[in-house]
Amino acid sequence: MACTHIPNLTRLQPPRLSQSVHREECTQCFDDQDSPSGIEVCLTCFNGGCLSSDRHHAQTHILKTSHNFTLNVKRTPKPSSKSPSRGDGEEPPAKMTKLAILEEREEDKYDTVTKVKCWSCDSSQGKEIGQDVVDVQPQIKNLVSGVMTSLSSARQSEVKAWEEEITACEHTLCLEQFESAPIAASGLAHCKSCDLKENLWLCLTCGSLGCGRKQYGGVPGGNGHGLQHFEESGHPVYIYCYSCNDAKQDPELKSHLAAFGINVGSLTKTEKSMTELQIEQNLRYDFSLLSEDGKALEPVFGTGLTGLANLGNSCYMASVLQTVFALPSFKKRYFSAYDGSTGSLPHAEACDNPLPADCVECQLVKVADGLLSGRYSHPEDAPARSSEETRLQHESPTPVFQRGVRPMGFKRLVGKGHEEFATMRQQDAEEFLGWFTSVVRREKKRVEGQGVGGVRLEDPTTVFSYSLEQRLQCNECKKVRYRTDEQDVVSVAVPATIKKPVKDTDSMNVDGEKKEDEGEKKTEYEDVQLTGCIDGLLGAEALEYQCPSCAKNVVAIKQTKFASFPEVLVVHAKKFQLVNWVPAKLDIPIILPSNDILEFTSQHLGTGLKDGEESLPDESAGGAGGGGGLPEFDEAALGQLQAMGFPLIRCQKALLATGNNGDAEAAMEWLFGHMEDPDIDDPIVVNKSGGGAEPPTEQVSMLMDMGFTSAQAKKALRETSNDAARAVEWLFSHPDDTGEDAAPASGSTPAALAALLGTKDVPVKYRLKAFISHKGPSVHSGHYVAHIRVNPGEGADDGWVLFNDEKVVKADRESVKDLKKLAYLYVFERV
Secondary structure (H helix, E strand, O other), X not given: OOXXXXXXXXXXXXXXXXXXXXXXXXOOOOOEOOOOOOEEEEOOOOOEEOOOOXXXXXXXXXXXXXXXXXXXXXXXXXXXXXXXXXXXOOOOOOOOOOOEOOOOOHHHHEEEEEEEEEOOOOOOOOEEEOHHHHHOXXXXXXXXXXXXXXXXXXXXXXXXXXXXXXXXXXXXXXXXXXXXXXXXXXHHOOOOOOOOOOOEEEOOOOOOEEEOOOOOXXXXXXXXXXXXXXXXXXXXXXXEEOOOOEEOOOOOHHHHHHOOOOOHHHOOOOOOOHHHHHHHHHHHOOOOOEOOOOOEOOEOOOOOOOOEOOOOOOHHHHHHHHHHOOXXXXXXHHOHHHOOOOOOOOHHHHOOOOOHHHOHHHHHHHHHHHHHOOOOOOEOOXXXXXXXXXXXXXXXXXXXXXXXEOOXXXXXXXXXXXXXXXXXXXXXXXXXXXXXXXXXXXXXXXXXXXXXXXXXXXXXXXXXOEEXXXXXXXXXXXXXXXXXXXXXXXXXXXXOOEEEEEEOXXXXXXXXXXXXXXXXXXXXXXXXXXXXXXHHHHOEEEEEEEEXXXXXXXXXXXXXXXXXXXXXXXXXXXXXXXXXXXXXXXXXXXXXXXXXXXXXXXXXXXXXXXOOOOEOOOOOOOOXXXXXXXXXXXXXXXXXXXXXXXXXXXXXXXXHHOOOOOOXXXXXXXXXXXXXXXXXXXXXXXXXXOOOEOOOHHHHHHHHHOOOOHHHHHHHHHHOOOOHHHHHHHHHHOOOOOOOOOOOOOOOEEOOXXXXXXXXXOOEXXXXXXXXXXXXXXXXXXXXXXXXXXXXXXXXXXXXXXXXXXXEEEOOHHHHHHXXXXXXXXXXXXX
């Protein structure tokens, strides 16, 4: 019987250019168009749903919305798309010579079948509308074509395939050269101004030879004499055009070099091109998938062992997600709570968001299902396409990894509103963890307001929360001040003590061969005990202080202790050093205690105001803040910034702009980014009501861009000490607050009034659950991976799994031992 609802179908419109079409993957799980049943694309709102028998997300969407027409999209690989292993007589693959990501045409690799369905005719599986009907209905045919030809939601979120295109510019096209005698061969031996023989740049105007800019972790360094010559002479072109500040092409390079007696045709290439150097640098940041004896590490599959495919500089996110979803609180909140075991109403049925792709809660549940269910943890049909480097490293057969799930929708949604996490650039894993926890807390309050199943939802991030107590005592009047600060991460400074320089035997010469005699010197550092780093955080510190009681500059003692301990202790190892005013990461080995157990006792726990102690008076009339009405600043952070030569007013502004939580490093980065601000030296504006300093303009603007008024943004920032992430959370938890009332007083929270999170019970022990490692010169480049302890037992029975994007392998004991020392984040569980 023919479908009687065709007239309703013909009234539907194709997707607009701005609409996301979810034809590749279900928006509530990772079933995709390659699944046996394909994906049902709603022809009304273009949501994608699966036909899984136990999840039935397509049917749920149809019942909720009464959108009764879908397009089933099913994709199957063509036989020729699977590349078998190369035979003995076949040519090797072409060598990579372009800094590019080659885009493959989908139609060359897959066959795609589409079927239009009416769910009014069949509410269980949908009734297929024959292709003969579709072909004679132009409206339906255009609708199907619009769905299939539009840019998919995944593509809209990804960076397009790119190639670094080097073109000519006006300076190379119109280059004027001075008459000059031919340059002798010896003249090309080293920089004109120093003795460097590598990374040299020839001025095509006058023939001056200068060395390159100072670099870290990339091409061989220079002293910047090429740039200096341009600044002094104005000669712009060295192939790299200093006027354009970019690499440029010179179409007449042969003749321009000939003017200096250089015959290109008779020369041999000895230096790597910039493209080759960049490709080599990108490939260098990888973690070995070989065991100590040279064998490939064993891929593992099953529940909780699903990889996350790299979406392009997304390893920082993947390592954090793997780590947090290995914790019981996240498993219970986003996996167990929706698998029917709790009896609560599934969020999918109660969600009031028109599209699950735009609901953070839906996407968190989707990620949990993808990582923990084991449904997607199985070997690929063919050897992993991303394992070419592994194949070249050893002679054993290439291990077959899993494809991994692709949380592109989650990445887009969780990064929304953040100037860095919304991009495809590499980010700091610790910074992402902080942003992620704020997003989870904000979403928990929003969903709880919907009254899902009448059940109060647990916040899985409270396991990270604890408080630090800071005690400040004037050495003259002996009066004290206590303050408590809520924290989620213990950030510890790691002292750098150079051990000895050694030769890097892996250094390569310009011909790609090992340097046996001229290896680059690699700095090694003395081992540092993790307990020593924590003791350094909690140690007493003398500092200069404007005592409000003595009314003069004095020496005060600052002491930090734990006011409470978290359930999950995250330790952030800060291994940085300023290199050319850029924070560089140092490979300082950190030694963990025996059996990876951390223990804290009463000596680590603060007590608050003791009997017989007298509190310092309020500093609102003047004090460490440097002026009436200003909040209290962390004296250690303020002193550290001033010691670097920054004026007091700039230091105070930097601390305020970064949350005034004592993070000198974040404040320093803010200063470097705002040195040219026209108002950088203007006095800090104090609110007339005496409620504290005016919030930073850029943070107010960011919140206003999210739809809040200026008054709401300013009040939220005042309430959260100018912490933008917490301000967003505050705004969502106070939707009826217009922000028009007087600003609240700013400053620290008295220890006695603080609502402490965590536990004060001591002694308390923690055992290492996971650690996130990083390779590369900076936390904003390189590569992150996570090691997670599974099935923890006693000693030798412990199992560690390495999560390296989509590659999930059983980690060998020696690699864990070595990488544990160089970890960036440590995650301990209370035992």
